[in-house]
Structure formats: C-alpha cells, structure tokens
Amino acid sequence: MTTVTTTKETLFQRFDNYQPSKSILLWACGMTAVATMVIGFGWGGWVTGGSALKTAAAAGELAKIELASAVCVDRFRTAPDSAAKLVELKNLSDSYKKRQFIEAGGWALMPGQSSPNGRIAESCSAALSA
Template sequence: MAMQSSSKTSIFQRFDSYQPSKAVLVWACVVTAVATIVVGFNWGGWVTGGTSLKAATTAGETASRQLASAICVERFRTAPDAAAKLTEFKALTDSYKKRQFIEAGGWATMPGQTSIDSNIAEGCSTALSA
C-alpha cells in the first residue's frame, strides 16, 4: 500500500487561487451598493432632501413659535397691571377663554405684525398657566 499524498487544499489556498469573472465582480458591486443603500436608509439615519427640508421647516416654525411665546409671556409680566391681569387670567378655567384673554390684551401680537397668531397665544397661555 502506497501512502497517498494529501491533495486537500486549505480554504486560504483556495481563496488565493480563486479568479472571479468580470460578471461576478460586477454583481458583487451591485449587491454591495444596494445593501449599503438599504442599511443606510433603514438603520443609518439617511433621509432624502425632501424629508430633510420638512424636518428643518418644522423645527424652524417650532422654534419661532417658542420664541414668540416667550416674548408674549415677558410682555405680559412687564405690563403695568401684570399682577391683577395674572390673577384674572388664572381665574379663567377654559383654555379657549385664556387664549382669547391673551389675544385681547395684545400680548400675542408680535412687533411688526398686525394680526394675532393663535399658536403664539396658545403657547403664551400654556406658559402662563404653569
């Protein structure tokens, strides 16, 4: 009996000698690109330009409203009869009436504006109620 030489090759030897075709390389690149896009948009936090614009617009409007509400609260508190007005305001139980009270007092009208933004009045009312 003659001893047979081991003709098994290791995984590393097979990897080193592998010569993929151009088609295999192209498909590997395509699959990698698609996988990267799927992972990026689903778990990586990537967004489209439209989604980004919506988020930025919403954040800007929210920040603007919060600033305007803070100005409204400050104008309310620095009014000459602020203590009496605050007591009168806190006596109101309905949030709609509180917002009307703020609007009627003119505190929700921002400098340079002629109309009242009800969202500013609502934010001011919420802040004063706290």
C-alpha cells in the same frame, strides 16, 4: 505501484486561488450598493434633501413660536396690572378662553403683524398658567 498523495487545500489557499467571473463581480458590486443604501437609509439616519428641508422648516417654525411666546410672556409680566391679569387668566376654564384672553390683551401681537398668532397666544397662555 504508484501511490498518489493528495493534499487538501486550506481555506486560505482556496481563497487565494479563487478567480470570480465578471458576472459574479458585477452582481457582488450591485448587491453591495443596494445593501449600503438599505442600511444607510433604514438604520443609518440618511435622509433625502426634501425631507431634510421639511424637518428644518418645522424646526424653524417651532423656534419662532417659542421665541415669540417668550416675548409674549415678558410683555404680560411687565404690564402694570400683571398680577391681577395673571389671577384672571388662571381662573379661566379652558385653553381656548385663555388663548382669547392673551390675544385680546395684545400680548401675542408681534411687531409687523396685523393680528395676533393663535399658536403664539396658546403657547404664551400655557407658559403663564404653569
């Protein structure tokens, strides 16, 4: 009688001996590319060029308003009757009237502009009222 001995391959041996077909390799590459994009755009913080431009434009506009508001506050505080005007501004009831007060005083009018910017005046009045 002949005895047959079979040895069971270990996981590492099976991995070394595995030879995938071309279709499996193509599917694995494709799924890896898709998974990379899903993870990158979903959780990795990747953005498209268009959304990056929109974000940069919004940040630039906000920075411009903040800078102009600081100029407005400086102009208001260096005015000759700023203490009385500040009391008058703080006594106004709502933000719309405060914005109109800043616009009427000319403090929100930036060089090169023909009319004051409402967002600058609103930000300026909020900074002065605080």
